[in-house]
Each structure stands twice: as structure tokens, then as C-alpha cells.
Amino acid sequence: xxxxxxPEDQVNVAEGNPLxxxxxxxxxxxxxxxxxxxxxxxxxQFLLKYITGDNLVKGSYGFEAEFNKSQxxxxxxxxxxxxxxxxxxxxxxxxxxxxxxxxxxxxxxxxKVEL
Amino acid sequence: xxxxTQTPRNRITKTGKRIMLECSQTxxxxxxxxxxxxxxxxxxLIYYSFDVKDINKGEISDGYSVSRQAQAKFSLSLExxxxxxxxxxxxxxxxxxxxxxxxxxxxxxxxxx
Numbered sequence: 001x002x003x004x005x006x007p008e009d010q011v012n013v014a015e016g017n018p019l020x021x022x023x024x025x026x027x028x029x030x031x032x033x034x035x036x037x038x039x040x041x042x043x044x045q046f047l048l049k050y051i052t053g054d055n056l057v058k059g060s061y062g063f064e065a066e067f068n069k070s071q072x073x074x075x076x077x078x079x080x081x082x083x084x085x086x087x088x089x090x091x092x093x094x095x096x097x098x099x100x101x102x103x104x105x106x107x108x109x110x111x112k113v114e115l
Numbered sequence: 116x117x118x119x120t121q122t123p124r125n126r127i128t129k130t131g132k133r134i135m136l137e138c139s140q141t142x143x144x145x146x147x148x149x150x151x152x153x154x155x156x157x158x159x160l161i162y163y164s165f166d167v168k169d170i171n172k173g174e175i176s177d178g179y180s181v182s183r184q185a186q187a188k189f190s191l192s193l194e195x196x197x198x199x200x201x202x203x204x205x206x207x208x209x210x211x212x213x214x215x216x217x218x219x220x221x222x223x224x225x226x227x228x
Contacts, residue, residue, distance in 0.1 A: 009155075032214050043119070043205055043219035044158075051214045090157060094214065102148065102173065103217060105157040 002027045002095040004074075006106035013081045013113055021076040021109045023091030032094035033074045034103065035065055039087045050074060061085070081113045118142045119220035121206050127226045134193045136223045138206030144218075145211060147189040149173075149181060152203040152222075161204075164189055196227045 004025045013019045025031050032051055036044040048059025055067045065076045076089060088110050092103040118141045128134055138147065145166050150158040160173030162181040170181060178200060180192045193200055203224050207217040 034216060036219075041222075043221045044207075046216040046218070049214070049216055096213075101146075101213060102160050102163060103158075105159075107155055107157040 001097050002031075002093045002104050004033075004091045004093050004104065004106040006089075006091055006109045008109050009107075010110040010112065013111070015083050015113050015115050016080050019078050019081040019085070019111065019113070021089050021091075021111060023074045023076065023106060025072050025074060025091075025093050027093060029096075031067075031072075031074075033065075033067065034092040034094070035059065035063070035074075035076050036090045036092065036105075037061075037087050038090065038108075044090065047076070083113050083115060086111055086113045119206060119208060119218055121204075121220040121223050123223060124221065125224045127228065128196055129228050130197055132196050132227075134196050134225065136191045136204055136206075136225070138189045138191070138220055139187050140206075140208040140218075140220075141187065142208055142210070142218065143186070144208035145186060146209040147183070148207040148209065148217065149179075149189070149191045150205045150207060150219075151175065152205060158205065161191065193225075193227075196225075198227045201225060201227045 034049045035047040038044045050057050050067045058064045091106040095104040120139045122137045148163040149161040152158050159175045164183045167183045182190045203222050206220040209217040
């Protein structure tokens with residue numbers, strides 16, 4: 001089965017500093033990868049996805065993600081963090097096993113941006 | 116996503132009660148999914164439907180059932196609620212095509228006492 005791992009439960013960063021939220025994947029076949037963000041008391045919002053092509057994917061709110069096939073990683077990045085970026089971030093992979101088509105999610109990383 | 120509505124937003128119930136969570140969407144997507152979120156576990160798929168005549172079990176379907184009343188409506192039922200079904204539940208429509216992202220509703224917070 002397809003899976004993703006988010007090795008950090010929480011990431012702390014100072015406002016204005018670059019941030020990275022890590023994700024590694026394990027898939028058979030080509031990986032189709034997604035990042036979502038969840039603000040308190042809200043549903044998940046789509047940030048960006050990698051299907052094919054350029055390894056650097058740009059998304060919403062100034063976020064980008066770098067796909068690295070040799071390291072099986074898809075890390076989320078932002079050059080300059082904002083306090084308003086504080087939220088729960090999920091990495092996900094498209095899973096076609098069992099004849100279905102669903103997203104398999106990581107366990108989430110809580111990002112805290114402090115002044 | 117403002118085009119996905121879930122009712123109720125919060126519900127407290129007792130063990131053994133039947134509960135229905137409702138979802139409707141105005142995006143016209145034919146695929147709809149129900150996920151459950153527990154702290155530290157991410158999201159797990161309960162059921163999904165590709166059209167009104169197609170219902171499929173996800174990885175944690177035991178204790179749940181669903182009904183696809185129309186393309187825009189997909190409800191989740193707990194026939195006899197138990198405390199370990201206390202969680203945040205999300206409905207997530209998706210458009211056709213293999214790689215389209217899913218849109219999530221605001222969620223229903225369910226507490227089973």
C-alpha cells in the first residue's frame with residue numbers, strides 16, 4: 001500500500017525565517033503527492049500537488065514543495081514564515097490500491113511560528 | 116471549503132444511539148468521501164462513492180454505513196454509536212480525473228458518551 005510519513009509532530013520557527021515541513025513517501029509506481037493545511041476548527045485546505053514535471057511545485061500562500069525521487073521526499077517549504085502560517089499540515093499520497101482512488105494521509109505536523 | 120456543507124457541526128450523543136451526519140456540495144463533483152480524523156492518526160477513509168449507484172468501503176468502515184441520495188448529497192450513519200467513534204468527521208468531494216485534489220467540508224465534531 002502507498003504511505004507517507006511525517007517524522008516531526010511539531011515544528012517551531014521564528015517569523016521571517018524559512019520553514020520546512022518534512023514528508024517522505026513509500027509507493028509502488030509513480031507518486032502523486034499533496035499537501036493540505038488545517039487551521040483550528042476548520043476543514044483541510046489544499047495547498048499544492050505534485051503529479052509530474054518540475055520537481056519544485058509552487059502552491060497557495062507562498063508555499064512550495066520540493067519533490068526528490070532519490071530520497072523519496074516531498075518537503076513543504078516557505079522562504080519567510082508568518083505567524084498566520086501556524087496550523088496543522090498534512091502530506092498525502094494518491095492511493096489506487098484495491099481498485100479505489102483515495103488519499104492516504106500522514107499523521108500531520110503542527111507548525112508554530114513565533115514572533 | 117464554502118461549497119461543502121456538513122450538518123451538524125457539533126453533536127454530543129450517548130452510546131447506542133443512531134446518528135446521521137449529512138454532507139452536501141454545490142461543486143457538481145461526482146466523487147464523495149467520508150474521512151475520520153483522530154489526534155495523532157491523521158485522516159482515515161470510512162467510505163467513498165463515485166456516483167449514486169457506487170458505494171465502496173474504506174479502511175475503517177465497520178460500525179458505519181452511508182447513503183448517496185443524490186450526486187450532491189452523501190450521508191454517514193452510525194447505527195449504534197460507541198465512545199471510540201468520538202472524532203472529527205470530514206466529507207470530501209472530488210472531481211473526476213485521477214489526480215484531482217479533494218475539497219474538504221468544515222467537519223462535524225462528534226462526541227459519544
